[in-house]
Each structure stands twice: as structure tokens, then as C-alpha cells.
Amino acid sequence: MLAIEDLYKSYGPVTALDGLSFHVNPGEMFGFVGSNGAGKTTAMRIILGVLSSDSGRVTWKGQPLDHRTRREIGYMPEERGLYPRMKVGDQLVYLAQLHGVSPAQAVTDMELWTEKLGIEHRRNDLVQTLSLGNQQRVQLAAALVSDPQIMVLDEPFSGLDPVAVDVMSEVLREKTRQGVPVIFSSHQLDLVERLCDRVGIVSAGSMVTVGAIDDLRQTETPxxxxxxxxxxxxxxxxxxxxxxxxxxxxxxxxxxxxxxxxxxxxxxxxxxxxxxxxxxxxRPHLEELFRHVVSTGPGTEKEN
The missing domain is CATH 3.30.70 (Alpha-Beta Plaits)
Known part of the structure; x- marks a missing residue:
């Protein structure tokens, strides 16, 4: 289990995270949603070790994340982190090797994921020549080529057409079937509602409500x-x-x-x-729940 426990993070007078806590189970797809500036990206960067928290901790299987375990995380940032003047295939092989994958296995994994994501015919193309949608597919392939044991994705469906959304959704389902916990943030709440086992809504750096979609959609008054x-x-x-x-x-x-x-x-x-x-x-849809949570602000966390 990936556990985020009581994270606090401030930038001077600005509080980015205010006691944020939640967990993601093995084989679970967890939707992490909130308004811009709610603290989602900050939390993800702390999970990755890119940022340090002021207090609190992140654990995987009960142990604090260290450099070795962070190499097992597949990360997809919201802003594309690709080398624009590098060929797609060469880039994916290089990124896999940075995670400790052998050169031969890196090539095999590159071929596997470019084929599954429908970009095998673009392996010899420079990233900068690709459409935004295909760049997004390459970005996901970059998160997959190291055979990650945890996946952390920041707005992975941004800019994708419906066919690409379906392809990417099936790839993420495949990883959860293998027992990999997948956490992703998105403003496309219909996708979150359709794909996720559980969802957490964060506001002003705090988790306001978290639980299974069906449980959150229950209303006291029918x-x-x-x-x-x-x-x-x-x-x-x-x-x-x-x-x-x-x-x-x-x-x-x-x-x-x-x-x-x-x-x-x-x-x-x-x-x-x-x-x-x-x-x-x-029953209210996730978008209605989100609007209600954002309008009422942080409160007592609800865990289902």
C-alpha cells in the first residue's frame, strides 16, 4: 500500500499542503481531484522525492520511500518532460536505463509499450514532430518502460482524443490487474468517475472527502x-x-x-x-460532489 500521512508543505506564507492524508491500495486506481492550486501536484512531487515535505511521511508497503523504491515509480508530469530533439525510441530506451533496466530489456520494453499505445510507427521520429496527443502517449510510455510498481500520473488524459483516452485507460487497467497502485489527477471528472475504484477530493491542501465512487454518490435523502x-x-x-x-x-x-x-x-x-x-x-455525479466540496471548503475527512 502507498500511504501519504499528514503531509504539510508551505512556501513562505502560502500553505500548499495542510495535513494531507490518503492511501492507495495495490491494484487500485485512485482519482486525485481538486481545483487548480489545491495541492495535487505538490503532493505528487513529494511522493516522487522531487520536493520534501515540512512534516509527514510517504510509505510504500509500510516503509519510507527511499531512492531505490522511488526508481520503481512510473511518473507522468503534467508538463511534458521529454527531450524534443530526441527520437521517440531512443528516448524511451534511455529513460528505462536510468531506472536500472538493462539495455536489451529496455529495447524490449520500448517496443512493447510503443506498440500497445499505438505509436510504434513513430519510434524513429523526433518528439517535437509529433502531435500533442502522440506526445502524451510517449509520455505515458516513458512512465511504463521501467516496469513500475507504482504509477503517479498528473493529468494523463489532457489533450487526448476519445480513441487515445480508451487506449490509455486500458493500459492503466492492465497495470492495476497486475497489482500496481495507480494514482492520477484529472479535471475530466467523467473519466475519474468511470475509471477509478476510489477518489479523493482535495481543497486548500487538505483531503476533504475520500472513498469509493458509489459510496460518495449516496445521498441521505433519496x-x-x-x-x-x-x-x-x-x-x-x-x-x-x-x-x-x-x-x-x-x-x-x-x-x-x-x-x-x-x-x-x-x-x-x-x-x-x-x-x-x-x-x-x-444519484449525484462526481462533478456535483466536486462543486459542493469546493464551495464548502476543507472539513472533516470522510473515509469509506
Whole structure:
């Protein structure tokens, strides 16, 4: 397990991390989200050893990270850290060797990951001649060629088209199936919601809420969405209609129900008045949770 414990980091009067704590389990994909300046990149750089914390610690399998264990981390920075005038293949081989991989194995790994990421035909091209999307694929390959035991990725999906997103997503799933913990930050919250086992939302350097996506989306007060014909005359008792919107010939209503209320009564009432096109439990998406957390600010951490 990769554990980040009570990290503090200040730059003069500015507090970047304020007691940040979370963990990433083996084989888990962890989404690390927050507004710009929330402390995500600072935390990642401390994990890598690029920065030192004022206090707190980072451990892997219960032991503090040292130079040897940090060589086992595959890191993808938000700003591309590639050599623009170096050929793709040569660069990946060189970076693998910096992690202690033998020259022969480095070539094998370079060939493997460029093929899996769909850039095998660009091995002899200079990085600066590639599109931004292909540069991003090379950047991910650079994080993979050393056979990392931990992966730390800062905005890995930035600038990718949908096909490239799918390719990169499958590569990360493959690493988690091998037991590798993967942590990545992203502002593309739909991707985080779709890919991650757990997510942590950080604000002002503190972890405000962390847990499994399904757990975080649970609400104390149940809500239901009902879609009927726009001219439906159904009336409902004992519930609150929180939103109501007409779209063409359909009427979409969201109901808030009190504790113990039989939600099927909403459906029965609606069906008695005409056709029902949809009736479902509504749960907030990660984007809504994120907006709420950012607006309320740091508070008591919730661990699920």
C-alpha cells in the first residue's frame, strides 16, 4: 500500500499542503481531484522525492520511500518532460536505463509499450514532430518502460482524443490487474468517475472527502427522476418536486422523498395518469460532489 500521512508543505506564507492524508491500495486506481492550486501536484512531487515535505511521511508497503523504491515509480508530469530533439525510441530506451533496466530489456520494453499505445510507427521520429496527443502517449510510455510498481500520473488524459483516452485507460487497467497502485489527477471528472475504484477530493491542501465512487454518490435523502408526457396531469402527495423541466413533448421531474416513503407510489400515480418513459433513482455525479466540496471548503475527512 502507498500511504501519504499528514503531509504539510508551505512556501513562505502560502500553505500548499495542510495535513494531507490518503492511501492507495495495490491494484487500485485512485482519482486525485481538486481545483487548480489545491495541492495535487505538490503532493505528487513529494511522493516522487522531487520536493520534501515540512512534516509527514510517504510509505510504500509500510516503509519510507527511499531512492531505490522511488526508481520503481512510473511518473507522468503534467508538463511534458521529454527531450524534443530526441527520437521517440531512443528516448524511451534511455529513460528505462536510468531506472536500472538493462539495455536489451529496455529495447524490449520500448517496443512493447510503443506498440500497445499505438505509436510504434513513430519510434524513429523526433518528439517535437509529433502531435500533442502522440506526445502524451510517449509520455505515458516513458512512465511504463521501467516496469513500475507504482504509477503517479498528473493529468494523463489532457489533450487526448476519445480513441487515445480508451487506449490509455486500458493500459492503466492492465497495470492495476497486475497489482500496481495507480494514482492520477484529472479535471475530466467523467473519466475519474468511470475509471477509478476510489477518489479523493482535495481543497486548500487538505483531503476533504475520500472513498469509493458509489459510496460518495449516496445521498441521505433519496431522489428520483420521473419522465412523462409533457401534458401529464398526475399530482403527487407526500413528496417534494425539486426540479421540473419540459423538453419538447416530455416532462422531467425530480422528487425528494421523506424517510420510509414508498417510491413506487410515485410510479403508480404517474402511470395512472398516462405513459411513463423513465423512472429511476438519482444519484449525484462526481462533478456535483466536486462543486459542493469546493464551495464548502476543507472539513472533516470522510473515509469509506
Amino acid at each position: 431522489e428520483y427522476v420521473l419522465v412523462t408526457r409533457a401534458d401529464s396531469q398526475a399530482t403527487f402527495e407526500g413528496v417534494t418536486i425539486s426540479t421540473e423541466e419540459t423538453r419538447g413533448e416530455t416532462l422531467i421531474r425530480t422528487f425528494v422523498t421523506p424517510p420510509g416513503y414508498d417510491e413506487q407510489q410515485i410510479l403508480r400515480t404517474a402511470m395512472a395518469a398516462g405513459p411513463v418513459y423513465e423512472f429511476s433513482r438519482r
